[in-house]
Amino acid sequence: MSANMVPNSYASTGLEGAKGNGFLGLMQEMEAPAASLNADNISQNRGFVGSIASEGRLEKKRGAKKIRKPKYAFQTRSQVDILDDGYRWRKYGQKAVKNNKFPRSYYRCTHQGCNVKKQVQRLTKDEGIVVTTYEGTHSHQIEKSTDNFEHILRQMQIYS
Structure with a gap:
């Protein structure tokens, strides 16, 4: 992936200019600007997100199993x-x-x-x-x- 390409998760939503005190404003602050993304950052972020997702799955498996009805x-x-x-x-x-x-x-x-x-x-x-x-x-x-x-x-x- 080239440095100019931006993955779909960072595509414009039309809410970047909106100011608000709600959840959208929080997400806007957390998103990385498209200009600062390069191939190394994207691959590192994917690895980090993947590890979080896999840890979440492990927690579900460790939790109490659903009791099946006969x-x-x-x-x-x-x-x-x-x-x-x-x-x-x-x-x-x-x-x-x-x-x-x-x-x-x-x-x-x-x-x-x-x-x-x-x-x-x-x-x-x-x-x-x-x-x-x-x-x-x-x-x-x-x-x-x-x-x-x-x-x-x-x-x-x-x-x-």
């Missing part, structure tokens, strides 16, 4: 993707999966304070199989919502 996967033969397991779920996402023609759906338990998630996906090899993966354990009892549906169905049969 995962359980079940394969069920079903024509319906949404299987009744006794809990109530809210769908919060869906994405296409590589090498699979069926999307993966993401659900959260709706009970207050329960952080259980589940993923539901149909297999490409056997379209009749649904793979459900649960992450975490429920902090509450199973909700008996199916009893209410049976009651409603009985009432509907009376009217018909």
Whole structure:
């Protein structure tokens, strides 16, 4: 790199002439003027910044590891993707999966304070199989919502 070339990090932002007492003013004072940069300074600065960045990564590795929630996967033969397991779920996402023609759906338990998630996906090899993966354990009892549906169905049969 020649002495006249300036790396992208030192490119003009249009804020050099602005005076302020905020963070931008502080950064402006810290930046080196473009005229004082030469190939030696740039290579030294990159080495220094690289060592700081690598030290930051090491600190993260030394810190406490993230505690993983237990995962359980079940394969069920079903024509319906949404299987009744006794809990109530809210769908919060869906994405296409590589090498699979069926999307993966993401659900959260709706009970207050329960952080259980589940993923539901149909297999490409056997379209009749649904793979459900649960992450975490429920902090509450199973909700008996199916009893209410049976009651409603009985009432509907009376009217018909």
